[in-house]
Amino acid sequence: MYTAYGPPDVLQVKEVEKPVPRDNEVLVKVRAASLNYGNLVLLKGEPLPARLAFGLFKPKYTIPGGDIAGKIEATGKEVQQFQPGEEVFADLSGSGWGGFAEYVCVPETALVHKPANLSFEEAAAVPMAAVTALQGLRNKGGIQPGQKVLIHGASGGVGTFAVQIAKAFGAEVTGVCSTRNVDILRSLGADHVIDYTKENLFHKKQEYDLILGVNGYQPMSVYKRALRPKGTFVHVGGSSVQLTQAMLLGPWISVTAKKKMGSMLQRANQKDLIYIKELAEADKVKPVIDRRYTLSEVAEAFRYFGEGHAQGKVVLTV
Structure with a gap:
């Protein structure tokens, strides 16, 4: 979590209340997440025009993290596409972020079933x-x-x-x-x-x-x-x-x-992620993972990612 824009040192690992899914949401137990350029923008509040979306003076979204992969623990009563126990992955950049955590609530329309041939870490490296x-x-x-x-x-x-x-x-x-x-x-x-x-x-x-x-x-x-x-x-x-x-x-x-x-500015899109899932399951697309960090090492992961020399993706194992 963080409450002010700045370098990776502003991030702190804290215990918070376990989220409860709304009627159209799914509660995901996060197994892995990954870093993208959008995470750096969210952390630093730069470039400044980005603050119009992320919070002008302080972060609107206090838990960063867009790409996740994990297992469904519970579903809201209106959810139809998913069931508890299923493995999923998602890009949360269009639905409130919050992926760098043990649990996150995700709108049904942001989720896709995880490619069967990818691990949680590999799947988390894919979406954005x-x-x-x-x-x-x-x-x-x-x-x-x-x-x-x-x-x-x-x-x-x-x-x-x-x-x-x-x-x-x-x-x-x-x-x-x-x-x-x-x-x-x-x-x-x-x-x-x-x-x-x-x-x-x-x-x-x-x-x-x-x-x-x-x-x-x-x-x-x-x-x-x-x-x-x-x-x-x-x-x-x-x-x-x-x-x-x-x-x-x-x-x-x-x-x-x-x-x-x-x-072009990327937009999270369930249909596009399904298309990518199909490419992955056909072995036409496979993520390249440079380094893996634990959730408690998130600041260190940001520092390495921010250097701009990662080969492929930087992943957090939760």
């Missing part, structure tokens, strides 16, 4: 990052089979899912990462891997139908040059400068250069 990748590639990027797709920042939480999802759509995928992550991307099925510490990918003459900017600091003009005519760039993460450019310059470039450029 995988759905972000899916929505960026499919909804905003309009990905099609045979397209050349570039994932910039391919070794993090969203990026590792984006590589796999793009391959599942039949695209030719190029991942951009540092030297230590090259083997990981190849193991995930990337057709080409560019080590940005050894070569400048934008000096190449290769052009792409779709570029997903997951993590980076390149200006919009650079991505524009790397796009094919009528190509698409989608910003889902990166520097604040890049986000501002995507929001302000993207629409202008889209009109004048006939190349679509813009940003």
